[in-house]
Amino acid sequence: MTSKMVAVVGCGAAGLVAAHELRKERHEVVVFERGTQLGGTWVYTPETEPDSLGLDPTRSIVHSSLYKSLRTNIPRELMGFRDFPFVASGLPDRDSRRYPKHEEVLKYLEDFACEFRLNDLIRYQSEVLFVGPEIEGKWKVKSRRNNKDELDETYDNVVLSNGHFTEPRIADIPGIEVWPGWQCHSHNYRTPEPYRDQVVVLIGGSVSAADICQDIMVVAKEVHVACRSERGRNFMQKHGFDNVFVHPMIDSLHEDGRVVFEDDTDVIADVILHCTGYKYHYPFLHTSCAVNVEDNRVGPLYKHVFPPALAPGISFIGLLSQVIPFLYFELQSKWIAGVLSGRLSLPSEEQMMQDVDAFYSQLEATNVPKRDTHKLYFEFGLADWLANQCGYPPIEKWRKDAVNVAFNDFLTRPSQGKLNPEPIRGGLRAGYDITGPQTGWLGAGNEQPCKNGKYPILSTPNCYAFHSVVVLIGGSISALDICKDITEAAKEVHVACRSESGRNFIKKLGFDNVFLHPMIDRVHEDGRVTFQDDTDVVADTILHCTGYKFHYPFLHTGGTVNVDDNRVGPLYKHVFPPALAPGISFIGIPSYVMPFLHFELQSKWIAGVLSGRLSLPSEEHMMQDINDFYSKLEANNVPKRDTHKLDFGFGMEDWLASQCGCPPIEKWRKDTFNAAYNDLLARPSTFRDD
Numbered sequence: 001m002t003s004k005m006v007a008v009v010g011c012g013a014a015g016l017v018a019a020h021e022l023r024k025e026r027h028e029v030v031v032f033e034r035g036t037q038l039g040g041t042w043v044y045t046p047e048t049e050p051d052s053l054g055l056d057p058t059r060s061i062v063h064s065s066l067y068k069s070l071r072t073n074i075p076r077e078l079m080g081f082r083d084f085p086f087v088a089s090g091l092p093d094r095d096s097r098r099y100p101k102h103e104e105v106l107k108y109l110e111d112f113a114c115e116f117r118l119n120d121l122i123r124y125q126s127e128v129l130f131v132g133p134e135i136e137g138k139w140k141v142k143s144r145r146n147n148k149d150e151l152d153e154t155y156d157n158v159v160l161s162n163g164h165f166t167e168p169r170i171a172d173i174p175g176i177e178v179w180p181g182w183q184c185h186s187h188n189y190r191t192p193e194p195y196r197d198q199v200v201v202l203i204g205g206s207v208s209a210a211d212i213c214q215d216i217m218v219v220a221k222e223v224h225v226a227c228r229s230e231r232g233r234n235f236m237q238k239h240g241f242d243n244v245f246v247h248p249m250i251d252s253l254h255e256d257g258r259v260v261f262e263d264d265t266d267v268i269a270d271v272i273l274h275c276t277g278y279k280y281h282y283p284f285l286h287t288s289c290a291v292n293v294e295d296n297r298v299g300p301l302y303k304h305v306f307p308p309a310l311a312p313g314i315s316f317i318g319l320l321s322q323v324i325p326f327l328y329f330e331l332q333s334k335w336i337a338g339v340l341s342g343r344l345s346l347p348s349e350e351q352m353m354q355d356v357d358a359f360y361s362q363l364e365a366t367n368v369p370k371r372d373t374h375k376l377y378f379e380f381g382l383a384d385w386l387a388n389q390c391g392y393p394p395i396e397k398w399r400k401d402a403v404n405v406a407f408n409d410f411l412t413r414p415s416q417g418k419l420n421p422e423p424i425r426g427g428l429r430a431g432y433d434i435t436g437p438q439t440g441w442l443g444a445g446n447e448q449p450c451k452n453g454k455y456p457i458l459s460t461p462n463c464y465a466f467h468s469v470v471v472l473i474g475g476s477i478s479a480l481d482i483c484k485d486i487t488e489a490a491k492e493v494h495v496a497c498r499s500e501s502g503r504n505f506i507k508k509l510g511f512d513n514v515f516l517h518p519m520i521d522r523v524h525e526d527g528r529v530t531f532q533d534d535t536d537v538v539a540d541t542i543l544h545c546t547g548y549k550f551h552y553p554f555l556h557t558g559g560t561v562n563v564d565d566n567r568v569g570p571l572y573k574h575v576f577p578p579a580l581a582p583g584i585s586f587i588g589i590p591s592y593v594m595p596f597l598h599f600e601l602q603s604k605w606i607a608g609v610l611s612g613r614l615s616l617p618s619e620e621h622m623m624q625d626i627n628d629f630y631s632k633l634e635a636n637n638v639p640k641r642d643t644h645k646l647d648f649g650f651g652m653e654d655w656l657a658s659q660c661g662c663p664p665i666e667k668w669r670k671d672t673f674n675a676a677y678n679d680l681l682a683r684p685s686t687f688r689d690d
Contacts, residue, residue, distance in 0.1 A: 001341040003027055007141045007155040009128050009284075010162035012040015013109055014318035014329040016158050018080055020116050021333035025341040030155075032143055034063070034127040038113055041165045043105040048188040053274070054168035065165040065187045065278075069215055073207045074324060077407055078399060079105065081330045084112050085561055087291050087551070115556050128589065131158055132286040137313055157340055160282065161317040163327075166279035169296070171275055175253035176218045179272070186275040192216040195271060201226060201259050204275030205233065207410075212275055217241050224259070224267050226250045273303045273490045280319065287314075296371040300356040303382065304374055305332055308352035312339045323383075329397070331386035338390060343467055347579045378403055396565075436656075469537060471496060472531050473520065474545030475506060477680075482545055487511045494529070494537050512566075540628060550589065566641040570626045573645055573652070575602055578622035590652065592645045594673060597665070601656035637657060648677060 003026045008018050013032035014624045037043060044066040047360055049061040051219065072079055075098040078085030086108050088096035095104035113119050123145070130142035139158045144150045168185035170176075176183075186208055196219040198419040202209060205227035217223045220243065227233045228249045253272075278296045285291065290309045292299065302308055304319050317332045318325070338344035346352065363373060376382060380403075384394040470490045475497035485505060486494050495517045497503045503516045517531040523542070530536040550563050551631040561577045561584075562569065572578055574589050587602045588595070608614035633643060646652055654664045679687045 001026060004156035004340050006030075006157045006159060006340065007032065007131075007139070008159045008161060009131065009151070010040060010160070011035075011038045011122055011124075012042065012161065012163055012318075012324055013159035014111055014163070014333075015159075016118055017108060017326070017329045018120050018317055018333040018336070019121050020083070020112075021330070021337040022159070022340070023118075023121070025337040025343070026339065027340060029121050031122045032126045032128050032141075033122055033124050034539075036124055038119075038122060039106045039109050039304075040100055040163050041090060042109060044070075044102055044106075046190055048190060052182070052184040052188045053170055054185050054187055054331040055170065061166065062188075063163075066102050066160055067186075067189050067215065068191050071097075071099045072102075072105060072212065073099070073211075073410060073449070075402065076100055076104075078324050078402055078406070079326055080108065081112065081326055083330070083562070084324075085563075087553070089553055116558060128162075128284050130286060131160075131284050131314070133310065133313060149217050157312065158314045159336060159493065159576075160285070160314065160319060162282075163276050163318065164280050166272065167279040168322065169279050171250070171252050171276050173253055175255075178255045179209045179253035180255060180257055181270050181272060183274065184273045186212055186273065192219045192351065195220045197221050197271075198270040199267065200224065200271045200273055201250070201267065201269045202273045202275060203227075204277075205229060205231070206275060206277065207274035211275065213244065213548070216273075222267075226259075226261060226270065232377070263425075294370065297373040299360075299373070300353065302346070302352040302356055303385070305336065306339075306346060306352065308349045308356065310353065311346055311349070312336070319374045320376055320382075322377050324378075324399075325400075328383060328386075331383055331390065334392075335386050343557050344389060370371055373479070378407055468541055469539045470494070470541045470543055471520070471537065471539045472545060473497075474541045474547075475499060475503065476545060476547070479545035480506060481647050483514060484511075486543075487513055492537070494539065496531060496585065502674050567643040569643070570623065572616070572622040572626060575606065576609075576616060576622065578619040578626070581619070581622065582606070590644045590646045594648075594653070594669075597653060597669075598656075601653055601660065601662075604660040605656055612660060621661065648673070 005028045008015050008022070008029060008031045011031050014039060015033070017029055019029045019031050024494060029349050035043060041064065046068070047062050047064075049059050050056075054216055076086045076088065077098075082118065086105075088094070090096055094107065095101050113122075123143075125147075126145045127147075128141060128143050129150070130140065132140050134140045134154060137156075139155045140150050140152065142150060142157055166187070168187045170185065186204075189212055192215045193217040200218050200220045200223045201214060201224045202213055202216075203226045205225070209225070209227075213223055213225060225242045225244065225246045226235070226249055227246065231245045245267075245640060248263050249261070250259055251264075252260045254260065257268045257270075258266045259269045259272070260456070272349045272451065279296055280293045282291075282293065282298075287307070287310060291301070291307045291314075298304075298316065298319055300308060302311065305315050305317070306312060307314065315332075315336045317336070318329055320328055331468045335344065338515050339346055345354070360373075363370075380400055381394050387394055436519065469492045470486060472479060472486075473492045473496045475495070479495070479497075481494055483495060490513070492513050492515065493511075493516055495503070495506050496517050497506065497517050498519045503518075506514070506516060515537075517535065519532050520529055521532045521534075522530045524530070527538045527540075528536045529542070530537045550568050551565055552561075552563065552568075555561065555578065557577070560573075560579050568574075568586065568589055570577060571586060571589070572581065575585050575587070576582060577584060584661045585606045585608070588599055590598060605614065609616055617625070630643075633640075650665050650670055655662070657664055676687075
C-alpha cells in the first residue's frame with residue numbers, strides 16, 4: 001500500500017473520521033481547523049454575526065449555526081461511528097437521552113479524538129486560504145495561523161470536510177429590499193428571547209424550522225410559517241399551537257410591513273426569520289473550473305466525493321444532506337483512504353463522468369431541482385454501495401429500520417418525538433424490531449413517565465397490580481422467573497417470544513392468566529400491542545426481559561478490541577485479544593455455561609500464562625483460530641450477538657482444563673448438570689422445589 005501526505009480541511013465530525021480512516025491506511029495526515037477546538041458545527045457560541053442575514057461578504061463570520069436548545073433529530077444509536085458507538089455514559093455531567101443536546105455530541109467527538117489519538121494531527125487556528133493543483137499531481141495548500149503567519153505547503157492529496165452550515169441561503173422575494181422589519185437567518189438564531197411579543201414570519205419547513213418554531217412560539221405573539229411544499233406545511237401544522245399559522249410561500253413584501261402570501265392572505269409582521277438552508281462555499285478552492293458550485297450543486301462529483309478530472313487528488317466529505325451524517329462521513333472516509341493507499345481503485349475519468357451525467361439526467365427526468373442534487377432523502381442505496389466498495393457488508397437492517405421508525409415518528413409528532421422513552425428494542429441492537437410511537441410505555445426499571453405522568457419503581461410483583469395487563473418480551477430463564485412472579489399480581493401476562501422453543505418453555509408454567517404470542521410487530525398510541533400473528537392486546541406495561549450488552553466504557557485499545565453486535569473481539573477462546581495478549585484478558589464473557597466453574601478455569605489459564613508456566617500460540621495462530629470459529633458460527637447461521645453462548649456444552653471447559661494440566665470435567669458434574677437442565681425444561685414452575 002502507498003502512503004500519502006494528506007491535508008484534511010475542517011475538524012468537525014467529517015474531518016475527524018477522515019483523519020482516523022486515513023491514518024488507519026498508514027497515510028500521514030494534517031488537519032486544518034480555523035477554530036480553537038475540534039467539533040465543527042457542534043461547537044456552540046452565543047455570538048452572532050453583525051449582518052443577521054449573512055449577505056455581506058466582508059462581515060465577521062461566525063462559523064457556528066447551533067441554537068442553544070438544539071437536540072439531535074435522530075437517536076444517538078444512529079449518530080455514532082461504527083468504530084466508536086455513541087453510547088450513553090451515564091455520568092452525571094453527560095446527557096444520556098436518546099436525543100441528546102448538542103453539548104453531548106461535542107463531548108462524543110472529543111472522546112472519539114482522544115480514543116484514536118487524533119489531537120496530535122490537528123493544527124488549530126489555521127485558516128486555509130488557498131487549495132489548488134500543482135505540477136505532478138501535487139496540491140498546494142496555503143494557510144494562515146493565528147491570523148499572522150502564512151504558510152505554503154505541498155501535499156499529495158486534499159480532503160475537504162469543512163462543512164456547509166456557514167453561508168446562508170436567503171429566499172428571493174419581491175420587495176425584500178424595502179420591507180422595514182428585522183430579518184434574520186437561522187444561522188444567527190440562538191435563543192427565542194429577541195422574538196418576545198413579536199409577530200414573526202418564519203420561512204421554511206425543515207427540521208431546524210420546526211425546532212426554531214417550537215422555540216419561539218412560546219414567547220412570540222404570533223408565528224406565521226411560510227413553506228413552499230404542501231408536505232412541509234402539513235408537517236409544521238402538527239405543532240398544534242394556537243399562535244402558529246401555516247401559509248404557502250411568500251409572494252411579496254411591502255414598505256408598510258405587510259407580508260403577502262401566495263394565497264393572497266397577508267399579515268403585518270415585525271420579523272422575518274429565514275430557515276432556508278445554506279450554500280456550499282469553498283472560497284479557498286481554485287481548480288480552474290474543474291469543480292464548481294452552481295445553484296448549490298457541487299460538481300461534477302463521482303458519488304458526491306471525487307471530481308473525475310482531479311481524482312483522487314482532491315475529494316469531498318459531508319456534502320450529502322437528509323442522510324445519517326456520521327455513518328456517511330465514515331463510509332466516505334474509508335473509501336477515500338482505501339483509494340489513496342491503492343487498496344481500492346476508481347473507474348476511469350471517462351467512466352466517472354458518464355456516471356455523473358447519468359445521475360444528473362435521472363434527477364432532471366424526475367424533476368429534482370439542481371439545488372437538491374446532494375439530498376438523499378434518507379435512502380441507503382449509496383451507503384450500501386460505499387460499504388460494498390470498502391469490502392464491508394451492507395448497512396444493518398436494524399439501522400435502516402431505526403431510521404424509518406425515528407423519521408416517521410418525527411413527521412407524525414414533531415413537537416414530541418424527541419421526548420420518547422428508550423426504544424423498545426434494547427439499544428436497537430437486541431435483534432428484534434418494533435415500530436410505532438412509544439409515548440406512555442414504561443419498561444421495568446426505566447425512569448420514564450407512564451400514562452398518568454408518575455414514575456413508579458417497578459421492582460416487585462405487586463407493582464404490576466397497577467399495570468394489570470403486562471406484555472413481557474423474552475423466553476429466557478429470567479423471563480420465566482419474572483413471569484412466574486408477576487402472574488400473582490397482574491391481571492394478564494402476555495409473553496412475546498421470538499422462538500417456538502421459548503414459547504413452549506414458558507407455556508409449561510400452566511397459569512390461566514399467561515398468554516403466549518410470537519414477537520411484537522408494532523405498538524400504537526392507543527395502547528395496543530400488535531403481535532406478528534396480527535392478534536393484539538391493550539396493555540399497560542411492556543417488560544423487557546431481553547438480555548444485556550457487553551459494555552467496557554473504560555477500555556481504550558485504539559480499536560483493537562471492539563464490541564460489535566454484542567460480540568467482544570477478536571478474542572482467542574473468549575479470553576485473550578491476539579494483538580494485545582497476554583497484556584489484557586477477559587473473564588466471564590461466555591454465557592450458557594456453569595459460570596463459577598468457567599471463571600475458575602479461565603483464571604487458572606490466565607495465571608499460568610502470565611507466570612510463564614503456560615504459553616500461548618503466536619498472534620497469527622490465535623487469529624486463525626478465531627477466524628475459523630467465526631466462520632463456523634456463520635456457516636451454522638449463529639448470529640453474531642450469540643458468539644459467546646456456549647449452549648451448556650462442556651467442550652470449552654475440558655479444553656481449558658487440559659491447557660492448565662487439570663483432568664477433564666468430572667462425569668458426575670456433567671451428569672448432574674444435564675439432569676438439572678432437563679428438569680428445568682420439563683418442570684419450569686417446580687424444578688427448584690425438590
